[in-house]
Amino acid sequence: MARPREFNENDALAAARDQFWRDGYAGTSLxxxxxxxxxGRGSLYATFEDKHTLFVRALESYCQGALARVITELRxxxxxSALDGLVNHIxxxxxxxxxxxxxxxxxxxxxxxxxxPQDTDVAKLVKKTFDAYRxxxxxxxxxxxxxxxxxxxxxxxxxxxxxxxxxxxxxxMRKLGAAPATxxxxxxxxxxxxxxxxxxx
Numbered sequence: 339m340a341r342p343r344e345f346n347e348n349d350a351l352a353a354a355r356d357q358f359w360r361d362g363y364a365g366t367s368l369x370x371x372x373x374x375x376x377x378g379r380g381s382l383y384a385t386f387e388d389k390h391t392l393f394v395r396a397l398e399s400y401c402q403g404a405l406a407r408v409i410t411e412l413r414x415x416x417x418x419s420a421l422d423g424l425v426n427h428i429x430x431x432x433x434x435x436x437x438x439x440x441x442x443x444x445x446x447x448x449x450x451x452x453x454x455p456q457d458t459d460v461a462k463l464v465k466k467t468f469d470a471y472r473x474x475x476x477x478x479x480x481x482x483x484x485x486x487x488x489x490x491x492x493x494x495x496x497x498x499x500x501x502x503x504x505x506x507x508x509x510x511m512r513k514l515g516a517a518p519a520t521x522x523x524x525x526x527x528x529x530x531x532x533x534x535x536x537x538x539x
Contacts, residue, residue, distance in 0.1 A: 347385060350375040355396035359445045362452050363393055393449075394459050400445045401467040408471055412478045420481035421488060421538055424501070425529050427475075431505045432525030436518040443513045447506065472498055487538035497533075504528050 357366050357374040368389060372379055386392040411430050412423040442448075446464055453460040476498040482488040488497075505528075508521050 346377075350377055350382075350385065351392075351396050351399050354392050355400055355445065358393055358396055359442055359448065362448070363389075364452065390457075390459075393453075394463065397446065397449050397460065398463055401463060404444075404446065405467055405470055405474075408474055412474055419485060419487060419538075420478045421485070421532075421534065424475070424478050424482065424532070428501065428505065428525055428528055432508060432521055435508055435512045435521050438512055441513045441515070443509050444506075447509065468502075472502060475501055482538075485538075486535060489533035489535055492533045501528065 353374040353376070354371055357370055361370065366389075368379060368382070371377075371389065371392065372382060375382065377385070382392070386395065408427060411417075411427040413420070414423075417423045417426060446467060449460055450464040454464055455461075476494045479488060479492070479494040479497050483490050483492070483494070504524070508516075508524055511524075512521055
């Protein structure tokens with residue numbers, strides 16, 4: 339019995355994502371995609387219409403997964419407090435960078451750099467995802483302030499922007515060959531500069 343179409347599509351999206359992630363949109367041909375997904379051109383067109391649609395769907399799937407992971411790290415089961423969630427996310431993001439021995443970086447960031455300036459679908463998807471990410475971090479900061487764990491004098495939006503800018507900067511440093519120890523030390527410093535109150539220290 340043939341596998342359900344849904345499973346084939348999920349497998350194809352994952353394979354296409356990895357292909358686009360490795361070689362970029364322009365560097366990926368239809369032949370590359372048929373080899374990666376194991377689908378013939380006819381099946382690929384029937385399922386995803388064209389290369390661009392497949393790319394956007396692969397990116398959307400990646401963005402959904404990345405945002406879900408952020409939410410879990412910030413406020414999932416087992417996270418004791420909003421401050422713990424922030425520290426948990428910062429350290430986990432740094433560990434992912436250290437573990438990225440292939441230096442692939444973030445697929446969303448790579449896609450934005452290549453496609454967003456001239457592709458409104460990609461630009462809208464990236465902005466939607468990043469805005470949601472920033473809202474989650476900002477909400478965690480506000481909750482930590484209400485809990486008395488972060489100083490109320492800190493601007494939640496500005497602090498969230500600092501955290502995201504630092505984490506994305508660390509990702510770029512890793513792609514450029516920064517040593518794992520450098521990334522870990524920078525993440526520790528980011529945690530150290532959070533305006534943690536004496537109550538939470």
